[in-house]
Amino acid sequence: MKQSQLFQKTEKNVNKADISINAQLLTKAGYVSQLMAGVYSYLPLGLKVLLKIENIIREEMMKVGGQEVLLPALQPREIWDKTGRWDTVDVLFKLKGARDRDLALGPTHEEVVTPLASTIINSYKELPLAVFQIQSKFRNEQRAKSGLLRGREFRMKDMYSFHTDEDEMSTFYNKVAEAYMNVYNRCGIGQITLFTYAIGGTFAKYSHEFQTITESGEDIVYRIPGTNTAINKELMDDIEALNEIIPNYQVGDESKLEQLKAIEVGNIFRLGTKFSDAFDLKYTDKDGKLNGVVMGCYGLGPSRVMGTIAECLSDDKGLVWPEEIAPFKIHLISLAFDDQEVKICNDIYDLLLQNNIEVLYDDRKEIRSGTKLADADLLGIPNRLVVSKRTLADHSVEWKKRTGNETVSLPISAIVSQFASSK
Amino acid sequence: MKQSQLFQKTEKNVNKADISINAQLLTKAGYVSQLMAGVYSYLPLGLKVLLKIENIIREEMMKVGGQEVLLPALQPREIWDKTGRWDTVDVLFKLKGARDRDLALGPTHEEVVTPLASTIINSYKELPLAVFQIQSKFRNEQRAKSGLLRGREFRMKDMYSFHTDEDEMSTFYNKVAEAYMNVYNRCGIGQITLFTYAIGGTFAKYSHEFQTITESGEDIVYRIPGTNTAINKELMDDIEALNEIIPNYQVGDESKLEQLKAIEVGNIFRLGTKFSDAFDLKYTDKDGKLNGVVMGCYGLGPSRVMGTIAECLSDDKGLVWPEEIAPFKIHLISLAFDDQEVKICNDIYDLLLQNNIEVLYDDRKEIRSGTKLADADLLGIPNRLVVSKRTLADHSVEWKKRTGNETVSLPISAIVSQFASSK
Numbered sequence: 001m002k003q004s005q006l007f008q009k010t011e012k013n014v015n016k017a018d019i020s021i022n023a024q025l026l027t028k029a030g031y032v033s034q035l036m037a038g039v040y041s042y043l044p045l046g047l048k049v050l051l052k053i054e055n056i057i058r059e060e061m062m063k064v065g066g067q068e069v070l071l072p073a074l075q076p077r078e079i080w081d082k083t084g085r086w087d088t089v090d091v092l093f094k095l096k097g098a099r100d101r102d103l104a105l106g107p108t109h110e111e112v113v114t115p116l117a118s119t120i121i122n123s124y125k126e127l128p129l130a131v132f133q134i135q136s137k138f139r140n141e142q143r144a145k146s147g148l149l150r151g152r153e154f155r156m157k158d159m160y161s162f163h164t165d166e167d168e169m170s171t172f173y174n175k176v177a178e179a180y181m182n183v184y185n186r187c188g189i190g191q192i193t194l195f196t197y198a199i200g201g202t203f204a205k206y207s208h209e210f211q212t213i214t215e216s217g218e219d220i221v222y223r224i225p226g227t228n229t230a231i232n233k234e235l236m237d238d239i240e241a242l243n244e245i246i247p248n249y250q251v252g253d254e255s256k257l258e259q260l261k262a263i264e265v266g267n268i269f270r271l272g273t274k275f276s277d278a279f280d281l282k283y284t285d286k287d288g289k290l291n292g293v294v295m296g297c298y299g300l301g302p303s304r305v306m307g308t309i310a311e312c313l314s315d316d317k318g319l320v321w322p323e324e325i326a327p328f329k330i331h332l333i334s335l336a337f338d339d340q341e342v343k344i345c346n347d348i349y350d351l352l353l354q355n356n357i358e359v360l361y362d363d364r365k366e367i368r369s370g371t372k373l374a375d376a377d378l379l380g381i382p383n384r385l386v387v388s389k390r391t392l393a394d395h396s397v398e399w400k401k402r403t404g405n406e407t408v409s410l411p412i413s414a415i416v417s418q419f420a421s422s423k
Numbered sequence: 424m425k426q427s428q429l430f431q432k433t434e435k436n437v438n439k440a441d442i443s444i445n446a447q448l449l450t451k452a453g454y455v456s457q458l459m460a461g462v463y464s465y466l467p468l469g470l471k472v473l474l475k476i477e478n479i480i481r482e483e484m485m486k487v488g489g490q491e492v493l494l495p496a497l498q499p500r501e502i503w504d505k506t507g508r509w510d511t512v513d514v515l516f517k518l519k520g521a522r523d524r525d526l527a528l529g530p531t532h533e534e535v536v537t538p539l540a541s542t543i544i545n546s547y548k549e550l551p552l553a554v555f556q557i558q559s560k561f562r563n564e565q566r567a568k569s570g571l572l573r574g575r576e577f578r579m580k581d582m583y584s585f586h587t588d589e590d591e592m593s594t595f596y597n598k599v600a601e602a603y604m605n606v607y608n609r610c611g612i613g614q615i616t617l618f619t620y621a622i623g624g625t626f627a628k629y630s631h632e633f634q635t636i637t638e639s640g641e642d643i644v645y646r647i648p649g650t651n652t653a654i655n656k657e658l659m660d661d662i663e664a665l666n667e668i669i670p671n672y673q674v675g676d677e678s679k680l681e682q683l684k685a686i687e688v689g690n691i692f693r694l695g696t697k698f699s700d701a702f703d704l705k706y707t708d709k710d711g712k713l714n715g716v717v718m719g720c721y722g723l724g725p726s727r728v729m730g731t732i733a734e735c736l737s738d739d740k741g742l743v744w745p746e747e748i749a750p751f752k753i754h755l756i757s758l759a760f761d762d763q764e765v766k767i768c769n770d771i772y773d774l775l776l777q778n779n780i781e782v783l784y785d786d787r788k789e790i791r792s793g794t795k796l797a798d799a800d801l802l803g804i805p806n807r808l809v810v811s812k813r814t815l816a817d818h819s820v821e822w823k824k825r826t827g828n829e830t831v832s833l834p835i836s837a838i839v840s841q842f843a844s845s846k
Contacts, residue, residue: 004548004549005488005549005552006490007490007492007540007543007552007554008543009542009543011542030543033539033542035494035495035497035498035499035535036497036498036499039495039497039498040495041492041493041494041495041535041539042492042493042494043492043539044490044491044492044554047491047492047493050493065428067429067430067467068467068470069430069464069465069466069467069470070464070465070470070473071458071464071465072458072462072463072464072576073496073559073561073576074458074459074462074561074575074576075458075462076458076459093518093520094518095516095517095518095528097516097563097575098563098564098565098566098567098575099565105518105528112458112464116456116464116466117430119432119434119456120430120431120432120453125427126427126428129428129430131430131467135559136496136558136559138496138497140520140521141521142521142522143521144521152497152520152521153495153496153497
């Protein structure tokens with residue numbers, strides 16, 4: 001993609017007062033644009049990152065046997081009345097449809113997926129089953145000042161699983177927990193993301209959150225030293241639970257835990273038969289007896305993960321994208337002026353395209369070198385290749401990784417093999 | 424994918440009274456499930472088809488230079504007031520956000536994309552530009568009884584282009600018209616889809632629709648004999664326009680045109696500076712003068728295309744998917760009973776998977792052969808491979824295309840080369 005033709009502009013004057021680091025950086029770099037608080041447009045660079053994150057999630061959910069579906073955002077009131085949540089979910093957007101019908105915009109989809117599953121599941125032979133979707137969801141938040149971290153409209157992967165019993169459920173639950181860590185690892189935040197015990201609800205002792213450590217996090221978690229496991233704040237009041245999670249834990253041991261600020265980037269719940277009961281979702285077991293289907297649900301928000309990465313991995317110069325989710329692999333910067341030099345730049349660009357290496361080509365004229373290099377840092381593409389009179393004298397380009405300061409002189413003839421070979 | 428594990432069930436009792444052919448077939452085959460009138464869940468088979476259609480559209484829009492973005496469904500009233508459409512678009516879903524703020528759910532995105540473009544476009548050097556998105560849209564339809572053809576929530580590709588003048592706009596407009604025909608060709612409805620003249624509006628003499636001929640269509644078009652061009656009903660009152668479109672057209676010549684029922688599967692509009700004026704979207708020309716940006720918009724609904732294909736290409740046995748958008752390329756049907764035969768079936772399935780050939784494997788036990796074959800016809804996957812005691816005696820499978828009646832005996836050793844080689 002040529003930067004001169006890209007639907008993007010670096011924004012100099014971002015209001016720093018009322019927005020988060022992630023929104024500041026992503027807006028400044030032209031990845032997203034705020035339409036209203038908690039509602040963002042994704043520009044081409046932003047959508048590329050979002051779709052790459054979504055594809056990683058899709059792959060990992062498929063590996064554990066999830067089947068992809070797409071459920072509606074528009075939902076009739078009746079299904080929310082069945083679970084009693086029409087009146088209790090305070091972030092539910094409510095609206096009127098034709099003939100004054102009460103509708104909601106889905107913040108979650110248990111009320112849709114459970115009756116749907118009841119048209120498909122009859123027998124124990126069909127279980128376990130898991131379906132997931134990746135989709136825009138809606139929450140009528142009172143406040144939404146955290147950029148992509150807390151949206152009124154946001155992207156969500158939600159998976160729902162169906163089981164004969166709690167044991168089968170647990171096996172799957174643990175597999176999903178692993179799959180989630182694979183997602184965070186591939187997105188570059190695995191090392192700073194903690195598997196976190198949280199309150200479970202009626203049907204389970206615990207649920208689990210995935211919490212990414214960062215100073216700007218709104219949550220507080222307590223890490224068990226030397227592990228990637230933590231306990232969330234609400235659960236810290238439950239001494240019995242603490243004793244179970246941390247052997248020999250005693251009152252006062254709280255000080256031995258590491259208190260950290262974090263962003264919740266995923267959560268997984270055991271639902272028991274709460275929703276199956278509401279929608280009469282049953283299966284016939286081996287003995288011909290009817291039983292309630294045991295369910296689990298698993299949330300992971302791609303837009304929130306994107307915001308978290310912007311929040312955690314950026315530096316004072318701008319965004320820093322891990323290779324697997326970067327909008328492009330290479331940022332080719334032309335500092336060339338004369339026609340002959342520009343031609344060589346264009347040739348390098350064509351060569352990269354021909355070899356299917358994702359490249360953003362800063363071919364902009366009348367932009368100063370300093371601005372181009374600052375923009376490159378702000379955009380955060382992993383590999384910067386600068387072409388100038390100086391490098392061309394040497395038949396080479398200057399290669400710098402976004403994560404380092406060292407520059408390397410790379411012969412033009414070696415570019416393809418360098419970047420086609422590495423993943 | 425093994426059919427025994429697929430989140431799908433063939434539905435015997437579909438209410439035929441009040442739903443369209445496409446909804447009947449897609450529901451019966453377990454591709455979609457109605458949540459309320461005009462609102463459908465996409466099950467795994469349905470979503471596979473939808474995503475394939477969306478990818479074809481994406482590819483064709485990128486070929487003409489479209490850049491993909493994702494704009495919000497939630498939109499503040501103010502932007503709709505600016506164009507005066509808050510009160511005139513009768514299908515606009517309206518709702519209240521936090522602090523009683525008036526919001527709409529986007530049925531189209533001119534009100535979002537135009538101010539966004541004004542933050543990016545400054546100079547003639549940046550034009551032309553085109554952005555598109557593929558996304559769920561919302562229309563508060565009074566009636567929604569046409570299945571995927573008229574949804575309250577539906578999938579839409581909408582592209583918006585930005586130009587210095589009408590000439591540049593026209594060049595792009597014609598390219599998009601070609602791209603649309605590429606989409607319909609690849610989706611198998613190109614031969615029955617007509618490029619149709621329609622009323623243009625304030626800023627253009629004509630707009631254009633793409634109309635797919637079918638008896639169940641709600642629109643009426645008049646085809647110019649021997650061409651794939653037509654004129655829509657509204658325009659038939661405009662004798663001057665007719666004269667321009669059809670040389671030497673006279674009053675009464677209407678009878679020489681072929682009157683056909685059709686479904687609108689796309690439309691393209693010249694917007695002139697209608698929206699640019701509302702949002703002050705201007706560019707500086709070569710002489711340093713400010714001019715309004717000339718815009719075009721281009722709609723193509725993937726879910727409606729999916730419904731149209733179901734409506735037009737199906738037969739009395741069920742759905743018939745063209746290869747490029749079928750959920751799977753092969754439907755492998757096991758009619759095997761004993762362990763040795765089942766093992767060979769499983770081996771054929773594994774072989775196909777290893778060669779990346781998309782296959783749905785009907786491995787279901789306790790299902791009669793007749794039911795399996797009827798289900799295969801209903802699901803409409805292009806190639807059916809039946810494995811039975813009889814075919815195995817011959818070391819072969821029975822191959823039938825969904826579009827024909829002829830069966831061919833295909834040696835097991837030839838399956839991979841047969842299907843890996845053809846596209």
